Amino acid sequence: MAEPDATEIEARVRAIAAELAPLEGPLLPILHAVQAACGHVPAAALPVIADVLNLSRAEVYGVMSFYHDFRAEPAGRKVLKICRAEACQAMGADAVAARALAALGVDWHGTTADGAVTLEPVYCLGLCACAPAAMIDGRVVGRVDDARLDALIDEVLA
């Protein structure tokens, strides 16, 4: 997919922001919607959102950068999240994470060179009774052992 140019981004973002602006506390819904539409929150979106909401660009940037979910750069074609929290640790999540990092050759938050997948840590998916847990583009996976992880890696690299 070719990167849309700045005017196109501006038009899309302005439409999203204008639609959601009447909400009480519209900024997070707008950032979520922009990220859903563009895959990330492009720098060009910030002044547009600021303009629609009558905020400074710095304020919008400050909010966006506070939250782990919002990304300034596009992610890989798939996003693999691996839970690193305690209940998963108790079931071997550290080993699962190490295996994933090695297989993909990236660090946390990193994207493989071919742009196939971004690896993210997550702190609890609410799947703590079937740990270790992972999520691939919103699909949940429980009891991730070596075999399940390898299948997930094959899937994201396919």
Next chain:
Amino acid sequence: MTLRIYVPGDAAARALGADEVAQAVRAEAARRGVTVTLIRNGTRGMVWLEPLVEVETAAGRTAFGPVRAADVPALFDAGFGDHALALGPVEDIPFFARQTRLTFARCGLTDPLSLEDYRAHGGLDGLRAALPMAPGEIVQTVTESGLRGRGGAGFPTGLKWKTVSEAEGPRKYIICNADEGDSGTFADRMLMEGDPFALIEGMVIAGLAVGATRGYVYLRSEYPDAIRVMHAAVDIARRAGILGAHVLGTGPAFDMEIRVGAGAYVCGEETSLLNSLEGKRGVVRAKPPLPAHQGFLGRPTVVNNVISLASVPVILARGAQHYAGFGLGRSRGTIPVQIAGNVKHGGLFEAGFGMTLGALVDDIAGGTATGRPVKAVQVGGPLGAYFPREKFDTPFGYEEFDGAGGLIGHAGIVVFDDQADMLKQARFAMEFCAIESCGKCTPCRIGAVRGVETVDRIAAGDTAAIGLLTELCDTMRDGSLCALGGFTPYPVMSALTHFPEDFTAPRKEAAE
């Protein structure tokens, strides 16, 4: 004859293959020309048996589990009778039979998005009871039930509602805290996915009680399934007139919206949540002012956890005394304990307060999944203490856990076997605090980073650093604005106090 088959749509069941099982059931039924009504119910909470398939019989619902898609043809062959995976009547499974299901009475039983099912199983009874009552009477009922906040702090819900009901404001809000960030907890998720109308009903009742007309559910982004179900449930409730200009046709106005968080643990703290909902950075606010006086957009606001709110309908339906009849000391009613980590029988166990930690771990959970001895149990999420076996006689109760040097929090218990390294767990507690700190106070923001470094020094053999770690914990406890910085010392110090050998023994490898 139509077969009624239940395959949970809950995220934990799906994570274990429930969608594939549901698909196999449809395919097999089609292949055999059997008519099947397939219902994607919530989970009963016996996660080690998921996907748990139920079939309606003359004698009630019988269960099979854990079912893989490949097992489905054989289940049809057996006529959903005698089969190696047969578990008998689902409600007779000991883990389930020993519970007192009040808040989770319908979860797993019904089709989560069927209002008809909801009504048929006691849904809306609480709201109908509340509608003719004066607001003060509703508050009084909740007060008398003894309900305390299930989000962690255990603050009396009735008292919070009273404060908001007496506060003046042009508009008041009911905000449901569905940020559920604690590791080892999933009760909120399970309820929202399995019985979403119960939460909606609880929020409407709260609105009637305090004079609020608008509600928000702040739901964490890590729960896509719960987000989808809650959105759908709110739409259905609005179309059915449970929400809108006149609640149930005759009441005052109340409407609500679902808002999605953005991956910040600290946004579970109520004032940080309010800032986030307003579209700001999720930085913690100093109190006072209390959210009850100046909350969302500066207006009087109730902030309650999912389970607190979802427990309200049954309290109104059956009376304060019924609810208060369960429990121990000042902890009244039931608590949905979430059993997680290295356990044989993981899942949700709702029971009156008073069960001991040991009974839950050894008896209900059946010990560890690995079959090795239990070393430690972390109770109450990442800010909760690690309990050694010597403290397993502690009964579930707010005061009782406090007295034992811990906290209940949102009632998650995470079990570790004897291979756990408690220094590593202490290091993680500091690391997590450093990652998630909102940055407002130095003891938390800087202290947690120093904490990781100090644990690494101990790991490298510098036992003198143990005293430093203790002092650092004191500073964090005394100098932090909220419980993220203030309670991180619980897991750290409990690990150090109860498992000192993990901090002094020579280590095989240096800490990563």
